[in-house]
Amino acid sequence: TADYSACVTIGQLEERGPNGELPGLYLLHAWHGRVSFSELKRQAKQFARQFRPDAVVIEDAASGQSLLQELRIDTDLPLQPVKVAGDKLVRAAAAEPTISAGRVMVPEGAPWVEEFLREVCAFPAAPHDDFVDSLVHAIVHLRSDPTYNWRRWVRDQAIIAAARDYSAEAAALRFGMEVDEIEEIVRDYDDAGRELIEEYERRSRLHDPYWRCYHCGQEIVPGTSVTDNMIHRFHKDCATKRRQLGLPI
Structure with a gap:
């Protein structure tokens, strides 16, 4: 029987959100299961399409090595292999300050939350620790990698260029995404551009x-x-x- 595999999706809010959301890390989704390698690969692609992550952090060990190799061939995802060092308790200790400070937000009512919290709260005595491993890798990566927004920007620039030079349909085919996802990226980019211009003009007015x-x-x-x-x-x-x-x- 295959070991459990897990994937957690984390978003980072660096400043207070428009509705008063606190800065910190937000757990967007968590999944685990005993699946074949082909199904694991399919799940990885599906989650990447769904959440468009800045980085896909994969443990460079066991099935993770094969998954990294396959995804490098089949996709242009922003893969980030991570080598494991020390035992699980040592690795978890690196993420503990962030969690203890209340900087990891978990949504109420999501169908996967109860199982996720049960495993994380019982660590290291829980029968499985796949969610813990994934969470630790995500937290350590986000707290130590200041370039992830840069990678996202570079990727989005390529998507926008393809959509404008050719079409949203062509860009969707090139990047393995849905057309509406491409259109959303272009729309967000245009909106952000207008907002930057407005903010620049506003700041200029403040000195006049x-x-x-x-x-x-x-x-x-x-x-x-x-x-x-x-x-x-x-x-x-x-x-x-x-x-x-x-x-x-």
């Missing part, structure tokens, strides 16, 4: 007195109503306050 209220010193957002005396500009509310206080406008 013309775009600051002379009364409160806060930014005057383009398109909002202002009071302008040809020398200084004021928010409407600030101009009203100045009149009430008898201050010049």
